[in-house]
Amino acid sequence: MLDLCTTTFENLAHSMGFSCATAGGLVEFRSPFALENATLPVLELTVILGAVLALVHAIVRLRRHRDPTNLVLWFGAIAYLLIIEPPLYFPGAFGIEEHIDTMFAHNVFSVDFLWGRLPLYIVAIYPMMATVAFDVVRSLGVFRRYGTLVGAVCVGFVHHAFYEIFDHLGPQLRWWEWSIDHPMNQPMFDAVPLPSVVVFAALWPMSLAFFVQLFVGRHVDAGRRFSGPQVLWRTVVVGLLASLGTAILPLPATVTQAVTGSVTATGVAYALELIVITAVAVPVLVLQWRRLRAGTEPGPRYTSPVMMGYAAGYLAVLSVLWLTALPAYVGAVDGRTAAGDPVGSLGYAVGCLVIAGLCLVAVRTSGPGAAAGRRPEPVGAAAAG
Template sequence: MTDLCSPTFAELATSLGFSCEEAGGLVEVRNPSALENWTLPVLEVTVVFGAVLALVLAVVRLRRHGDPTNLVLWFGATAYLFLIEPPLYFPAAFGIEEHVDTMFAHNVFTVEFLWGRLPLYIVAIYPLMATLAFEIVRMLGVFRGYGVLVGAVCVGFVHHAFYEIFDHLGPQLRWWHWSVTNPVNQPMFDAVPLPSVVVFAALWPMSLALCVQFFVGRHVDRGRHFSGLELVWRTVVIGLLASLGTFVLPLPATVLGMGSTTVRGVLYAVELVVVTLVASAVLVRRWVRLRRGEPDVPPYTNRFVQAYSVVYLCVMAFLWAAALPDFLRAVDGVTSTGDPVGNLWYTLACFVVALLCVAATFTAHRGGGEPGDTSPAHERDATHAG
């Protein structure tokens, strides 16, 4: 699709090892053994398999317990993806090339869409990451204990920890490359644009979680049942409003920092610090209260999320370990093969946060119900009352 091969994308594609002009079609399947390196299919299998499991279990949860929250979250995240990403891939086709040049390019994976722009694993990572973060927060009873907004902030924080482990590794292993000359990507935080660290790792899942809990989750907690049509329109609205939230939430940095990269970077950092401080305090407090046997909400556990969070973190730790020798030999933030490296210390901090959040779900509930109970709150209340 040479007419949509912008010079920036062509340059990024070449740096990743493929030709923009020869990049597939609407759908393309490649030999996984012929990809840029062995880490690409490992990442692809981990993310796609997890997303499929999350979808299957969301359907099972709806059918068994009448709780559509996870299903709406899954499809709301994918709706958000298809609203946000295509304009970033084809700014000229959407008439925004004068304002937004190509920001990044994904490498080609086993299954590709949109002429080498959209790997299947990217479609999958949105609902998978959203499910892991949302359910960890839900298991700690934050939504029912502190409300929709605070719960959403906590989801953004947890998602940030999981996502940045992946985000700081991708450029080195050629999963994607950023356009470092694009002003929208400035300032850079080593190999990752700070706007990505804040907006796509923390603020968009916060926006999505707020919409999902406001339109569906809080009503399910009160015992309401939705028809299929109601769930469809609410999911569409969630995708639209979550996209709008991603534009609104970072406005202080994008507007006030319009004339200065430094000011923009500081304001992005301040937003992230606020999210971190609020979420950390709330999550720790919830865990302490639950450990003391003082739950103000019935226990809720999602075994899949607990298990797959561990799987994800183990795979990421393995991939980081494989990349570490080249990382340590990098000079001025660039490996011998010319690939930029992420921030190891920030990644380690994110590993610690993610591990603590997962551990909290295993250790929180000491009383007040069956810890393996995964039915909706109103069903548990009725059972216990009887």
């Protein structure tokens, strides 16, 4: 039988206060009052609620407007998760243990899958955050005006802002622990691997959004209708291609690492990719918002008030969790709190919070009459954006 308790995972689990040997089976339930600290169930509830709302929103759009875009996005994100995550948890089972040791370990939450490797909230965060980012961009009409590729880049940028608020807080509050000596986690950006900051915060949602819009969204915008089987196979293909895209998009950094062997050079390559995404997304989002405010953008817009309201709530909850972490953060020495927990970058998280908040404000205030509370109507039955 495969040994699930590798040395690296056991060490990471021990540092978070649980044992790999008692982490449970395929599914395990715990009392939310028996977790490592009170922030874990708060995070869990917040993220799972968002995923449920995103799914309900997707179903409503399909039933009322015959628009399966959000449904493909939701299940495409789940398909991506099921392709990407298991090999990272069990490299031995996939025959890659000689190349990839355990990169990180999640803490145990109220509901866990796969012997303590996969909390339910992690399953939920993929479709939740992808929906928030996609709906911000679609609500602003970016896909309609600039096309699939530029729209996908903007989704990656918006997703990055929402995700990094969470990413830089997690290690300090013991939501997960990184294997900081793992070569694939280099270079580190305070408590967060820079590859995570770029690949998992920006490139994977960019890849997912590109294929969702390519296979479904742009056709819905043009008035096309899809049957159930057509939606199903497109969802599977989106998940597969989004996974492939996540391997292709970081190639500049991957090649730099292979050629130079330099952690610094690899970090520069990752940073440059993020800079390019930002350089494309910021002017596009600002210009599109200004057009909508001025009323020069023709046609009504796609709207997502439920998810935009949830996104504001998410930012509020994460802000409170950051505030609870500030005393220990301020007292940290050499990047570690008195309890030995690594701290992320408060400045970067605040910057991302500001950007995420501005994105929501842009959606709320875009379009003539928005300030007076006029709600834009969808385009035809498809509610295309």
